Amino acid sequence: MNLVLIAMILALLIPIYGAWQDDDIWQKMLAFASIATKTSVMILVVSVLRDDWMIGVVGVIILSVGNAGLMLLAQLIKRMNDS
Template sequence: MNFILIAMILALLIPIYEAWQDDDIWQKMLAFASIATKTSIMMLIVSVSRDDWFIGVVAIIILSVGNAGLMLLAHLIKRLNEI
């Protein structure tokens, strides 16, 4: 189980590096959406392994609502650039 979490943390470093390296706002938003998704999946794995469903509920909320807020922000920035 520890190997899976270490592999997921290493996979989490890829979008963090991409967001740090690139200055394009759209690439940064995509990287942050990827980070949020991977973090919530890691939380789900930890909650199942610990048999703690409260952490799982928080992970599901982050997974479903977190990316929707990020996409709304991307749409608002796109509209502001069109004006």
């Protein structure tokens, strides 16, 4: 199962590289969404690996709340570009 996690870390490097290279703010937001979701799924995988319900609950909360934060930030940036 360690190999699965290491493969997920390598997949996490792809959006990090994307956020580094691209100067467009929406590309960066896209990379942020990708990373936020990937990290929460990784937390869930770790919680299943260790059979730790506490980490699992935290992973679920981060997975749902991260999307809410992303929506707030996207709304602010969109309004800034409109005005």
